[in-house]
Amino acid sequence: xxRLRDTAEAYALLAPSLFGFLLxxxxxxxxxxxxSLFDWNLMGAPSFVGLDNYRELSADPEVWRAVLNxxxxxxxxxxxQTVLALLLALALNRRIRGGKVFRVAFVLPWMAMPVAxxxxxxxxxDPRYGAVNQVLGMVGIDGPNWLxxxxxAMPVIASVNVWQYTGYTMLILLAGLQAIPHQLHEAAMxxxxxPAQRFFRVTLPLLRPSLSFVLVTNTIGSFQVFxxxxxxxxxxxxxxxxxxxxxxxxQGFQLFRTGFASALAMVLFGLILLVTAAQLVxxxxxxxxxxx
Amino acid sequence: xxxIALYLVLLAxxxxxxxxxxxxxxxxxxxPAQVLTTxxxxxxxxxxxxxxxxxxxxxDMAHFLMNSLIYAGLVTLGQVVxxxxxxxxxxxxxxxxxxxxxxxxxxxxxxxxxxxxxxxxLIMREFGxxxxxxGLILPTAFGTPYGxxxxxxxxxxxPKDVELAARIxxxxxxxxxxxxxLPLSRPILATLATxxxxxxxxxxxWPLIITNSDATRVVTLGISALKGQYSSQYHLILAAAALALxxxxxxxxxxxxxxxxxxxxxxxx
Numbered sequence: 258x259x260r261l262r263d264t265a266e267a268y269a270l271l272a273p274s275l276f277g278f279l280l281x282x283x284x285x286x287x288x289x290x291x292x293s294l295f296d297w298n299l300m301g302a303p304s305f306v307g308l309d310n311y312r313e314l315s316a317d318p319e320v321w322r323a324v325l326n327x328x329x330x331x332x333x334x335x336x337x338q339t340v341l342a343l344l345l346a347l348a349l350n351r352r353i354r355g356g357k358v359f360r361v362a363f364v365l366p367w368m369a370m371p372v373a374x375x376x377x378x379x380x381x382x383d384p385r386y387g388a389v390n391q392v393l394g395m396v397g398i399d400g401p402n403w404l405x406x407x408x409x410a411m412p413v414i415a416s417v418n419v420w421q422y423t424g425y426t427m428l429i430l431l432a433g434l435q436a437i438p439h440q441l442h443e444a445a446m447x448x449x450x451x452p453a454q455r456f457f458r459v460t461l462p463l464l465r466p467s468l469s470f471v472l473v474t475n476t477i478g479s480f481q482v483f484x485x486x487x488x489x490x491x492x493x494x495x496x497x498x499x500x501x502x503x504x505x506x507x508q509g510f511q512l513f514r515t516g517f518a519s520a521l522a523m524v525l526f527g528l529i530l531l532v533t534a535a536q537l538v539x540x541x542x543x544x545x546x547x548x549x
Numbered sequence: 550x551x552x553i554a555l556y557l558v559l560l561a562x563x564x565x566x567x568x569x570x571x572x573x574x575x576x577x578x579x580x581p582a583q584v585l586t587t588x589x590x591x592x593x594x595x596x597x598x599x600x601x602x603x604x605x606x607x608x609d610m611a612h613f614l615m616n617s618l619i620y621a622g623l624v625t626l627g628q629v630v631x632x633x634x635x636x637x638x639x640x641x642x643x644x645x646x647x648x649x650x651x652x653x654x655x656x657x658x659x660x661x662x663x664x665x666x667x668x669x670x671l672i673m674r675e676f677g678x679x680x681x682x683x684g685l686i687l688p689t690a691f692g693t694p695y696g697x698x699x700x701x702x703x704x705x706x707x708p709k710d711v712e713l714a715a716r717i718x719x720x721x722x723x724x725x726x727x728x729x730x731l732p733l734s735r736p737i738l739a740t741l742a743t744x745x746x747x748x749x750x751x752x753x754x755w756p757l758i759i760t761n762s763d764a765t766r767v768v769t770l771g772i773s774a775l776k777g778q779y780s781s782q783y784h785l786i787l788a789a790a791a792l793a794l795x796x797x798x799x800x801x802x803x804x805x806x807x808x809x810x811x812x813x814x815x816x817x818x
Contacts, residue, residue, distance in 0.1 A: 264724050267644040273651075274635035277691025281669060282657050288668030304647050345562050348555050362563040365570065366810065370751040372769045373790040374679055376776050377573050378785050381589070388572065388589040424566055425812055432813035471814075481661050484753045488773050505663050510758055522664045529661060549719050 259381065292519035298513045310520035322496055323504040324528070326411065330500055331479045335417035339472060341419070342426035347460075348433045349427070360431075363424030374417050375488030379404060380411050407497040411491055414498055417485045422478075426471045431465025434460070469540035473533055479530050501525045570794065577791035579599060581784040599789035604775070609763065610792050618769050618796075620685055620756070621749040627690035628745045629738055635692055636700035637726050639653070641712070654694040662754060663767040669784030670758055684759045685767075689749065696741055699811075703737040706729065743804040747797055768793045 268275075293310055298302035314320045345363065349356055363405035382403040400545050403409045437460065445455050461468075483502040485494060492499035492507070505525065509518025577600055578582050578593040584600075638644070647806050652794050670679075670689055678684030684693045707730060715729045731738070753769040758765050766774075785807045800810065 263642060264644040267638040267642045268641075270638040270726075271650075271734045272720070273631040275693040277631070277688070278654065278657075281651075281688040281691070282660075282665060282694075285665035285668035285672070286657070286660060288671070289664050291705070293666060293771050299661070302602070317553070323791070345559070348558055351555065353552070353555065353559075359563055360809055364567050364717040364805070364809055365801065367812070368553075368572075368747045368751075368797050368808075370769065370793050372751070372773055372799065373573075373793045376772060376790045377569050378787050379776070379780075380576075380787060381572070383781075383783075386585050386781075386783065391588055420569070420755060424562075429815060430810065437722050449749050477659065477661075481663065483663075484769075487753065487757075488776060501661050504663075506754070506757075509667050510670075519667050522667065527665050531658070534658065544580055545722070 258272065262472075273520070279345050289512045289519045291520055292516055293523050295516040295519075297515045299515055303516070306516065310505055311524075313429055314520055314524065319496065319499070319504065320524075323499050324524075324546060326497070326499055327480060327482070327525075327528075329411060330415055330482055331476060334479045335419050336413075337422045338419045338426055338475065339468075341423045342430055342459045343468075345423070345427045346430040346434055349431055351476070355515050358430065363427055365424070366421045367425040369421060371417070371484035372488050374421065378413065378485070379419050379489050404490055406492050410494060410498050413483070414485050414489055416484065418469065418479065426475060430464065430467050433464050437463045438465045465540060466487050469536065473536050474531060476536065477529055480525065480532070566617060570798070573657045573791050573794065576783065577788040579784065584784040584787065585652050592788070600784045601792065603783055604789045608771070608775055608789065610771060610789055612763070613768040614792065615767055616682075616766060616795075617750055617768040619682060620660075621746050621778045623682075623686050624749045625742050625745045628692050628696050629742050630692075631690075632692035632696035632700055632741065633731070633734075633738065634726075636704055637730065640704035641699065641702035641730075642722075654697060658694050658698070666754070669755075675708060679759060680765055681702060682765060685765060686758060688755065693745075696745065699741055700734070700737055703734060707733055723789065736807060737811075739804060740807040743808060746800065751796065774797055775814070778783070 272460070286474075292303075294305060296306045296309070349359060380386070382390075383448040384390055384400065384405075386404040387403075393400040401409050403413050441459055441463070442455060445459050450458070481502050483506065484498055486498050486500055486503045490498045493505050501521065504523070505518050505521045508514045508521060511519060572589040575591075575593050576589060578596045578598070579587070579600075580593075580595075580597050581600060583593075584592075601691070639647060639654075649749075671685075673679055673684045678687070712725050712729055715725050720728070739791055751769065752767075753773070756765075756767045756770055759771065772786065775789050776786050
């Protein structure tokens, strides 16, 4: 009897969240898988086409370009932001004065609105009125037309994300560094190791849990870039920044190709799952240390 | 020497982190002509409210900001209330189906937002909620797996004895949750509220899809439209961007202690 009442109480507490979870998260996930098998422009009746959407997208050069653009964006982002974050974390891990102030300053970019950042970056990288080309001009360099230059547009967009998430990543890595018992460093020092040896043999292996966490979550986030592309380039110039998320939005909500967009969304999901699984397997293979 | 180099690196990082905010705020208060003719770092002298006033009234930023406040405010309220309830069930009660459900929640955290977008739009269309506040708010108002996970982890660190004492005094589950557990959980609730508000305030994609008139448009849409319309009138679009960022800066400075700590903890689990 008591058990029954406990169960009823638990489900009563869960009810609102479960309602939202099933209706707005689980049902749409199954829905998108089903929709990807249909041809539908939101009017009339959807017609079942089997795997046609997938066949079509695999032969679509624009889709391949979007996949490559997305991967390029992730590769511009993740290494830069992780290395910078690690350097800053190592610097802050030495007990220095003003550490708290630095920490707050570094996290400040994390909360910014990506849409507003897109506007600010468009201004900073404006060929004529932007701060970047003005500074370059002072040292005699004629800066490029950043966002309308196919070679530069993507790196500029990626720099927004690097700016926004380096401090956030640093904070997580710093917490990981602080969790490493300092006796280990002392022991290694007594054994006469160099600072580089201590970093690669002691610090880095022990930082692996935090490192894998930021790599996995930041990669998942990076694959979903949309806001900055939407504000800064709309996928241009000439498709140079047309990433998957933006392509799906255009297909689904501007051209109303609901089935095709759903199939594309499944592809993005599959891509993220694949990359995440690969990262997890890579980190799982390495030894795990536990000091608790 | 080494210490000086260390400080220089940190200082450079801090300057880069803060500079875009400062340059934007600075330019928002400059004379319109000065925004194009003087470098971004030249101070706004004399300070003018002209740009702010123009976007506030002529371009309806006041209205977009109000819509964002309603959107982010209600989603935050729902998130805090419903995530807390679910987190208590998951973290402190045992019932059949608990672990399966909890893993189901966690699994969906990996699903990209764009995946659910088309069906979510169709559901809202079915309910006749396109271009309404309700349509805007509903998908995230019942709490998110992330919110539930965050609070559940915190609840599990509260000693069971605290609850037991209240139970012996005859308190029911709801009383234990609201009178005993919640007062002990203020830091995590403040963190969750802050993070939810900031995330919702910054959201572009869902409002872009679900709203189609100025009546329901939020500030992310307002400033992107302004950018599309007046791409080189930087005095206006920077003033609008500054208005969109100011509430975030205020909230951040108010709650920075909670935010910094909670980010640091996310990696440790």
